[in-house]
Amino acid sequence: MTIEPTQLETQGKRAFAEKKFGEAAELFRQAAKGYTLASSGASAAEMMNNVSVALLQAGKVEESLEAVLGTEKIFEEAKDIKRQAMALGNTAAALEALHRTDEAIALYERSAELFGQAGEGDLRAMVMKSAAA
Numbered sequence: 181m182t183i184e185p186t187q188l189e190t191q192g193k194r195a196f197a198e199k200k201f202g203e204a205a206e207l208f209r210q211a212a213k214g215y216t217l218a219s220s221g222a223s224a225a226e227m228m229n230n231v232s233v234a235l236l237q238a239g240k241v242e243e244s245l246e247a248v249l250g251t252e253k254i255f256e257e258a259k260d261i262k263r264q265a266m267a268l269g270n271t272a273a274a275l276e277a278l279h280r281t282d283e284a285i286a287l288y289e290r291s292a293e294l295f296g297q298a299g300e301g302d303l304r305a306m307v308m309k310s311a312a313a
Contacts (some may be wrong), residue, residue: 205238208228253268268291
């Protein structure tokens, strides 16, 4: 029996909510593979962003960065500005955790700019706060 990517995604979100970050990352990674096989690149990229956030929470910073790299390009190609901005913000958070501050600030600023374009004022403000910190 194969598990649908949407089920894996739901299980991953549940594990994340229970602070089981390693388990969540693995479930999101499996969901990403499923979405890739289903030719749903944007959904796969979103799952890799979830993998990145879960790994960051688990303290696996290098892996977190690896998981998210390149996903913003998939959203850019899909003309999904909001998810592109989120991907840039997630990349910035991983870079920040790696003490690559200058790179992180540049991506936070780009993320905030895109959130502004997408009409996401609250998210833009949150990103600007991260950049300032």
